Amino acid sequence: MSIKHAILGLLHYKDMYGYQIKNHIEENFAFMWTVNYGQIYTSLKNLTDEGLIRLEEVVPSDSGGAPHKKLYSLTKKGKDEFKKWMKTSPEKKVIFRDHFMMHFIFFGFVEAADAVKFIDEQIQIYEQDLASKKEDLHRWKERGLYVSLARELGVSYRELYLNWLYKTRHTITASTSKEPTSKKRRKPLKNK
Amino acid sequence: MSIKHAILGLLHYKDMYGYQIKNHIEENFAFMWTVNYGQIYTSLKNLTDEGLIRLEEVVPSDSGGAPHKKLYSLTKKGKDEFKKWMKTSPEKKVIFRDHFMMHFIFFGFVEAADAVKFIDEQIQIYEQDLASKKEDLHRWKERGLYVSLARELGVSYRELYLNWLYKTRHTITASTSKEPTSKKRRKPLKNK
DNA sequence: TCTACCATGTAATCTGTTACATGATTGC
DNA sequence: GCAATCATGTAACAGATTACATGGTAGA
Numbered sequence: 524m525s526i527k528h529a530i531l532g533l534l535h536y537k538d539m540y541g542y543q544i545k546n547h548i549e550e551n552f553a554f555m556w557t558v559n560y561g562q563i564y565t566s567l568k569n570l571t572d573e574g575l576i577r578l579e580e581v582v583p584s585d586s587g588g589a590p591h592k593k594l595y596s597l598t599k600k601g602k603d604e605f606k607k608w609m610k611t612s613p614e615k616k617v618i619f620r621d622h623f624m625m626h627f628i629f630f631g632f633v634e635a636a637d638a639v640k641f642i643d644e645q646i647q648i649y650e651q652d653l654a655s656k657k658e659d660l661h662r663w664k665e666r667g668l669y670v671s672l673a674r675e676l677g678v679s680y681r682e683l684y685l686n687w688l689y690k691t692r693h694t695i696t697a698s699t700s701k702e703p704t705s706k707k708r709r710k711p712l713k714n715k
Numbered sequence: 716m717s718i719k720h721a722i723l724g725l726l727h728y729k730d731m732y733g734y735q736i737k738n739h740i741e742e743n744f745a746f747m748w749t750v751n752y753g754q755i756y757t758s759l760k761n762l763t764d765e766g767l768i769r770l771e772e773v774v775p776s777d778s779g780g781a782p783h784k785k786l787y788s789l790t791k792k793g794k795d796e797f798k799k800w801m802k803t804s805p806e807k808k809v810i811f812r813d814h815f816m817m818h819f820i821f822f823g824f825v826e827a828a829d830a831v832k833f834i835d836e837q838i839q840i841y842e843q844d845l846a847s848k849k850e851d852l853h854r855w856k857e858r859g860l861y862v863s864l865a866r867e868l869g870v871s872y873r874e875l876y877l878n879w880l881y882k883t884r885h886t887i888t889a890s891t892s893k894e895p896t897s898k899k900r901r902k903p904l905k906n907k
Numbered sequence: 908t909c910t911a912c913c914a915t916g917t918a919a920t921c922t923g924t925t926a927c928a929t930g931a932t933t934g935c
Numbered sequence: 936g937c938a939a940t941c942a943t944g945t946a947a948c949a950g951a952t953t954a955c956a957t958g959g960t961a962g963a
Contacts, residue, residue, distance in 0.1 A: 564916055584914060629727075
């Protein structure tokens with residue numbers, strides 16, 4: 524549903540091909556939207572059939588054996604549809620499925636050591652993720668007000684989550700007071 | 716997939732019926748998981764067929780015309796399956812689809828007044844939501860460490876989101892300096 | 908040598924969602 | 936009088952995910 528409008532929106536910046544659109548969404552919107560190739564290519568097909576986008580040109584791929592890139596552009600109808608969508612109130616629905624959290628609420632049923640192990644895994648993921656996201660923060664300044672504001676929310680959320688993981692880990696190790704906290708204790712991030 | 720394990724987990728506390736499970740998840744896990752009746756009743760059916768749960772008893776409904784409540788309980792197999800699931804690392808995948816944010820990143824294509832209007836709508840939703848969530852915070856203390864820790868993350872996230880909305884609204888009205896900010900300006904929440 | 912990256916596409920499958928049907932009671 | 940709550944269930948549909956096929960180059 525909404526993925527179609529995301530494509531229409533992105534094509535306002537420049538003509539794009541499927542692979543590029545997928546990567547763009549993955550890299551930039553991952554904290555608020557996730558997609559896979561199946562969705563992208565079928566959406567591209569449907570949008571073309573509906574006359575909202577058009578295959579503009581086919582350019583050879585950069586590297587060897589890959590198929591040609593198929594650059595799509597917006598049609599008048601596509602621009603109008605996007606404008607109409609932008610005028611309507613955003614859907615209120617939020618879909619959020621964090622498998623770690625689903626596990627987490629049942630941690631009371633396993634030993635604290637297992638819980639801590641899973642939390643440490645999660646900490647590692649979020650630390651790496653945050654580091655890479657912060658590295659290219661400057662890139663987002665160039666892409667306009669709204670994109671960089673959205674980016675900030677994404678980074679803030681990860682910081683919040685990570686701090687919560689630290690705090691939670693500490694609470695668990697303290698309350699069970701088995702595993703030494705000293706070795707793994709970390710300073711919480713500042714809430715800039 | 717994971718919804719099945721959520722049901723198995725909940726049935727560790729007490730026997731439950733479909734309607735109750737749906738409401739429980741809606742009220743308690745809404746910030747990390749959403750479900751609908753279709754899913755619940757089909758999951759209940761599948762879990763029964765797989766021998767992981769069992770229809771324990773059918774009790775008359777509290778009020779009039781509603782069908783009888785069908786209380787389900789865990790079988791040995793169900794308990795084992797849940798234990799096995801709890802021992803495995805949580806899936807890394809996070810699915811996140813915030814329709815408002817999808818709209819937001821394209822706000823550069825509409826007039827600032829429209830953007831502000833949509834932001835105000837979103838602010839209203841989150842203010843109400845937060846207020847109701849905070850009201851029954853005390854209830855969560857009773858439900859054990861992990862459930863209340865999860866709850867805290869949920870509330871913190873909403874606070875973060877809301878503060879970000881305030882800040883964003885301010886940034887937009889300031890940069891366009893058309894609409895007066897005075898009337899609608901709000902104090903940011905303290906980051907307790 | 909093996910993996911990752913580039914790039915498209917589709918079929919099969921699995922989930923998720925909506926809409927409907929039933930029907931008494933409570934509160935506005 | 937109307938909407939909401941209680942409670943179950945399913946059929947139809949929409950959406951998401953996986954797995955596969957193709958194939959060359961660059962870097963670990």
